[in-house]
Amino acid sequence: MNRIKTAIVGASGYTGIELLRLLLGHPGVELVAVTSRQEAGKSLGSVFPRFQKAAGSELSFIEPDPDAIAATGAQAAFLALPHGVAAEIARALLARGLRVIDLSADFRLHDAAVYEEFYGHAHPATDLLGDAVYGLPEVRAEKIRTANLVASPGCYPTSIMLPLLPLLREKLIDPATIVANSMSGVSGAGRKADLSLLFCECNESTRAYGVPKHRHLSEIEQELSIAAGETVVVSFIPHLIPVNSGIVTTTTAKLRSGVTPESIGKALENAYSTQPFVRLLGRGGCADSKNVTRTNFIDIGWQTDPRTGRVILMSAEDNLGKGAGGQAVQSFNLMFGLSETDGLQNF
Amino acid sequence: MNRIKTAIVGASGYTGIELLRLLLGHPGVELVAVTSRQEAGKSLGSVFPRFQKAAGSELSFIEPDPDAIAATGAQAAFLALPHGVAAEIARALLARGLRVIDLSADFRLHDAAVYEEFYGHAHPATDLLGDAVYGLPEVRAEKIRTANLVASPGCYPTSIMLPLLPLLREKLIDPATIVANSMSGVSGAGRKADLSLLFCECNESTRAYGVPKHRHLSEIEQELSIAAGETVVVSFIPHLIPVNSGIVTTTTAKLRSGVTPESIGKALENAYSTQPFVRLLGRGGCADSKNVTRTNFIDIGWQTDPRTGRVILMSAEDNLGKGAGGQAVQSFNLMFGLSETDGLQNF
Amino acid sequence: MNRIKTAIVGASGYTGIELLRLLLGHPGVELVAVTSRQEAGKSLGSVFPRFQKAAGSELSFIEPDPDAIAATGAQAAFLALPHGVAAEIARALLARGLRVIDLSADFRLHDAAVYEEFYGHAHPATDLLGDAVYGLPEVRAEKIRTANLVASPGCYPTSIMLPLLPLLREKLIDPATIVANSMSGVSGAGRKADLSLLFCECNESTRAYGVPKHRHLSEIEQELSIAAGETVVVSFIPHLIPVNSGIVTTTTAKLRSGVTPESIGKALENAYSTQPFVRLLGRGGCADSKNVTRTNFIDIGWQTDPRTGRVILMSAEDNLGKGAGGQAVQSFNLMFGLSETDGLQNF
């Protein structure tokens, strides 16, 4: 098989490292370029001892220069860059014929005004918004296959949307009553020298943050609204917990009148029973993040509560896996006609 | 000052250990009896090396025999026993003239039928229910002062009720919309040799459990209903996170029409500004469990969300402190006319 | 390629789970039998949610019956059983034509008297000791290739022996001065419902244990003595630290007179530069367990101290990987003519 020549732009953060891990072991990928301003010139194996002796670890980091990346013959590029920065390099790489999987927020929103509202600056490339596909493979596989620009979803949104989408589509719940609480590992906050992320500040600690209007709400509500066929506004409260990676999300919503527990189970089954990376735990199944770390799986359990008339959705994913790098590779597989599970068969 | 002769019945679980820690350092307490079936005959310091060289650590564990306990001259007894077991020993100790602070669920509910519904067996001492005071000092200090039997609240309930009670009393929120998500340290699950509580099963893991009808709902709803003046039914989802101790609870509810953010802050201030163990973090304050571990404090922050019309209440306490042992000592201080903060001035 | 039909006997402990993880993803393996007395009848995916949706996870646990295992057509069996128990089933499987990789201590020692001294009971199968090969692939690959019974080394011994063996062979250090201190993750203590292994007993804790005569000393000294050509007796102090897996070992020894730092580096290079799973970090390299978790690598760094005349050897491995399951698979690969790195290419 001809391996797809692939670049990772911004490969020294936690998402970039996860992409490295996945792509170094991907049977259909030849890694031809990895970029990092601060590590340029050093080999991958010297910067990240974990990857020493991996085939490909002798590759050296380069500056994120579009011409240099294109010169390696790269056909695909993963962007693991801050929002606002990704758009420009995406444009340059698209112009040079690469297909781009962007893990930032730059192309996730259809509406530039919403972007500006949530991200605090004008959208950097409104003309490209129409081309971008929001890369949730369980929902939009066909569009992803042919896309040149995939906006890979955020970590929290994935864990919140996948359980909710089928219930909204089938009008089983009241969209005005959705409350999502998420607990995320510290890697979700990024790899930056910040006092609040020190071991001693996070260990033996848990706390909510980013209330009431975390940026991820913008893409969550966009996708939930599409599924519901009406505008959906939700409460979302993220929490930091002392694990390296893993997100557990618990979402509650009022069942519409007359909806049975069975119909919840059936809706999830209909949506996901053939999906390779969604594991349905059934009624009463409490998703545990330790079962999904370092995989591309999302586990989904649920319960109904006759006392309150609410459904409780419990999902678990790895914020770096299905929540970031794994899902991006899943989209990549679709884009390049590979098996959807290639390079993601780790447990 | 004459020290109060005090017993701890069931002193080898995590709550019992916390009571030991607090009472060994309490200036108004003389520990005269500690019981543990499996450790009977051994000294406190030999069973728990942490307490070696503490004044009082030479005391030996005895069997939980009411006569033996009474014979030590004990005036007060803390019970850290499983529900169903505590009632019997409480009765025996009350009969012998001791005042009892029970940390089990046996005397928390006014209604024996609710007890049976949630705990799965008939209430073991219905005749005593009328004498018991639910020991939330911020709400019921006067009754606690004169009580002979205090039912100290559960860990989750304390963290859920304290932020909600003033808002319900002042009718600022819609009681039908309350959703509480809690994250608890593993000590909350008890000190028992259970595979699911092993280090490697809890570390790098988080998960919901006990949905949809955790036992603590019974006391939560009892107290919320009293405050609201109507029957309140809530959603409560507990989660286990990998810390030794600490609970963070995030509660959302719809604001009643016309309620301003300011009125939330004012209601909390009115209720708690003079309370020694409630720390109000104000609007936008996200309570962090690391600030309360090993103390009797509960930190409460809040935010309102104009997009959804909900208030977000964020509280943090130590499940072994304000959620168990600390709060029990706070009630004890009231019962015996001590300063409410005696023995709880640690940071 | 014909996949090797393979059994795991004792697949519900942490080593068994790691073998499951590795063999479910091994391209040259068809898992045909997994045994567990307590899980017999249940499918692999239902017992271990992590493996759900893995190809092979529908396999059901069976009782550890040799005939039933042989009836599956298994050509190879990994034994992850307690010492004393493994020998009997090894004999039965060998008699049925399977090749056996035993991860217990039963066949690691050449001398049954040493076994009895360290394990406290008579050796259960002295007649088989002559057939067993101590499975350290970096030292004994040729014998492993043709062995029918491989005794896979212990976790601590691997991390201690690999750095020391070349230095002893080349007589660079004084064998009488060897002191090894190891820090191990809690999974090394096994998956058993024991109070001392609870999350709250291990988290925020570290301690030595098993001094002065841990069982692993027997195999360590056996192999070091072979390399040194003389009887070697060492100090070994294991410690438990709050991580799931990973061992770091720091070993000091006096350099023989006239030995230069360069000769240390050269001895390690000569021994391991072509080995796929040994990564030499060079002089001053401090091995970090986080770089080897979930891999079969052992990282080795070293430093000399002119002030004391000692060499400091620092090694890191995953106690479940190179220290147990990974190394056993590495031996399996050699035994069955596969590439040594098959199924172990994860990072």
Next chain:
Amino acid sequence: MNRIKTAIVGASGYTGIELLRLLLGHPGVELVAVTSRQEAGKSLGSVFPRFQKAAGSELSFIEPDPDAIAATGAQAAFLALPHGVAAEIARALLARGLRVIDLSADFRLHDAAVYEEFYGHAHPATDLLGDAVYGLPEVRAEKIRTANLVASPGCYPTSIMLPLLPLLREKLIDPATIVANSMSGVSGAGRKADLSLLFCECNESTRAYGVPKHRHLSEIEQELSIAAGETVVVSFIPHLIPVNSGIVTTTTAKLRSGVTPESIGKALENAYSTQPFVRLLGRGGCADSKNVTRTNFIDIGWQTDPRTGRVILMSAEDNLGKGAGGQAVQSFNLMFGLSETDGLQNF
């Protein structure tokens, strides 16, 4: 009782925070000044939410100006500053009549040349070296009582020296064979925004560092040499482990010929049985850091190994407690004629 007016200079690092915690609760202390360049002007309670509602938490941070500190009437100052910086402020405060407990390395070494060798710059105040007392209360209580300048020992040194000193004094071990391995919590590395100290870089990780010549060797060897009556050079290998605080040190040394195990126990008993903060665990006692965290205790266990002729010393302390803030307060108590255990009676 008149409380001693006390200042903490450099109160925003982990050692400073521990001093705050101890002194806010110390019955003989009135905290009159706390300094921090970056927090100047803010109240203690607003910077550290943990201390809110503590009596004294309304105190505001000031700049570390000697005149301003002296103007508060402070009689004593604790310095929790980097080495090289502490000396100057110590001199200024001594000149203003304060007694100083310095927790940096600036006054720990008698020999300025050794300071320069280990710290890489000339000693900043050689004229004061003669006045400084190395503040190990178990060894030098009398000198501490009258000292105006106490150099409080480092965290690692305390855990290494206390077990060894009696054995060296009584010539029970061969000083040339001492090897100490320490495992320290991450707070020992300080509170600074450094990538290597992030949660995700330390969690699930352990590693040696600072070999072969950690700075603490200078004071360790100074004190061991005094006790031995000869120059002692030792191997010391520190390791970082994923706990907030706590140090466990394991030290091995050859017993001198004819030394019995009993004489080890007796030497430790003679030295420490009346010491309030040393807990002897006896032969076979393996010190566990979880028993000493947040206390001023050091636990010491030991074992002898007839196979190697070595003694194994195992000690545990809190690096912020007995290893830093607690021990400094213990010296302070001696200096000001208080009970040695005042303010340190927490468990």
